[in-house]
Amino acid sequence: MSVTAEPDPASLIEAYFERGWTDGLPVVPPTEKSVAEMLASAGLRRDEILGEIRGRNTVVVAEKVAINAVLAGCRPEYMPVVAAAIRSLCHPDFAYHGPASSTGGSAMVLIVNGPIARRLGLNSGNNAFGQGWRPNATIGRAVRLTMMNAMQTRPGFLDRAVLGNPGKYSFCFAENEDDHPWEPLHVARGLRPDQSAVTLYASNSLYQVYNQLAAEPEPLLRCFADALSNLGLPNVKGFNQVLLVIAGEHAEVVRQSGWSRRQVQAFLIEHARRRVADLKRAARLPGEPTPADETTWRYFLEKPDDILIVCAGGRAGSWSACLPGWGNKWTNAVTTAIGEFP
Amino acid sequence: MLDAILFERVGVPAIAVVTEPFRATGEAMATSWGMPGYRFLEVPHPIANLDDKQLDERADRLVEEVLDLLRRASS
Incomplete structure (x- = not known):
């Protein structure tokens, strides 16, 4: 009989801290299975390129994003939102290097619209910017961990925030489309009401x-x-x-x-x-x-x-x-x- | 920093000037472009609130270092 020792979860979490792969909070250690589920949920291949940060000489590959989504505590069904947010980060109009590196210490604000927001249970109501909702807390966290671990955006090096802000841990919420005075944000920006979308915006306060x-x-x-x-x-x-x-x-x-x-x-x-x-x-x-x-x-x-x-x-x-x-x-x-x- | 690295890559001698607190950032950028150890000029911080006279004095003190680094780059 052979016995394979499973790594102790607590020691794995400590190992992630020691490698500098966390945001200071404990992470969920990824497994082959959890990363594969994350990729499958968004219909992504492991080696699929989600984008490129030209000023950083950096290519962002789906598997790295999936690993960071697991680390952040995302459920697999959150992954399409995380992937779309990463595509926004890599879009030339966002000009990643500025808001990601600047002394201004921007939060990457993610505003989710459309049917997926309700399906995932993203909070758009009381305490929309605050604690207590898993998709709000972990989708934004997955984006920040991807920035740190796959886009070379580590504090003190290529993230030069003087103060930063708490939104740098996670800043993700859904729009309240029901009580809106007008059409929702994604429609104002050219998409259909039945589409789901994430809008990325850099704000330092x-x-x-x-x-x-x-x-x-x-x-x-x-x-x-x-x-x-x-x-x-x-x-x-x-x-x-x-x-x-x-x-x-x-x-x-x-x-x-x-x-x-x-x-x-x-x-x-x-x-x-x-x-x-x-x-x-x-x-x-x-x-x-x-x-x-x-x-x-x-x-x-x-x-x-x-x-x-x-x-x-x-x-x-x-x-x-x-x-x-x-x-x-x-x-x-x-x-x-x-x-x-x- | 990136401009200087890209110039050097196509054979044009260039110098990046970085204020002291940004040394680690300059080193990280050079590493990400496959040029660890890339030499750049480090100057005191800050710059933005200096007046013209102070800025001229700062620049005058740097001229020799700029030339020295340029000569090394082209040698």
Whole structure:
């Protein structure tokens, strides 16, 4: 009789820590079987190339992504979302090296739309950005672990975040398509309502906007415009994208008003601005303020489509959120359709 | 850093200038492009908040090191 000693799970978990293959939390040690199930769930071959990061001389292969999805604690049915998110990361429009390496320490925000969100049980409601939902917690984690382990994005080396942010562990939520004032994000970005999709967006901060008294969009949107034109925002350098997440009571105010997505975007473009003199006094622009600078405005937003507006969060409460984009126009959000493999 | 590596790969002498805290990042980038040990110029940090005079002084002090590295690259 021969006895094969199975590795002790606890010692395997410790071994993964020692190799630097974790995000600091325990991982699920992968097996041949669990990696194969992950690949099969997304209809992927082991050696299939999901994308390339040209500036990193790096090719991302499906098997590596599947291993990291297992490590992160994903169920196999989450893998199509993870794979689509990785395709977004590798898209040239996202310009990976900037937001992934920058001192700004961006979270890779993943917004999931379409039928797959409900089928997987992704949270779009109460605590949408918080803890407690396995797909939200593990899909974003799988993307970050893939970045670390398969895309050379390790803190202190090619990830130079000064502070980073907690969203770097995982930042994944679904859009609330039922209570939305308008069409959902993936439809606004060119896909059909019956398609599933993930939109990837790099953000280095999250600012919760509070307003309990506003019964019309205008006063509410003034709070958003103010949050999007802080003196310390990187956006002073010019016209990067922003993400607004409008939650329950605020979404209802907008929905009841009949304001369109385009009207909201136009209002924010007009009102997210600072006087040049203010920016110079804060050394966000060079030089001493001139009398003309006191009445000259510098605008923070340019094109309506640069303002991504998403509906998510609980129905009760007067909170929404602004997530300014990573500090430059080099990167753009990328929406990728999610393949379904029943 | 990447620009310098790509220039060197096609035979054009080039120098990457990296501020001191980014040494490990420069080394990681060189390694990912198959050039571990690639030499680059390390300068004090930060740069962005220097005025023109300070920047000129910083540049003047670097000229000899730039030339030295260029000569090594082309020799």
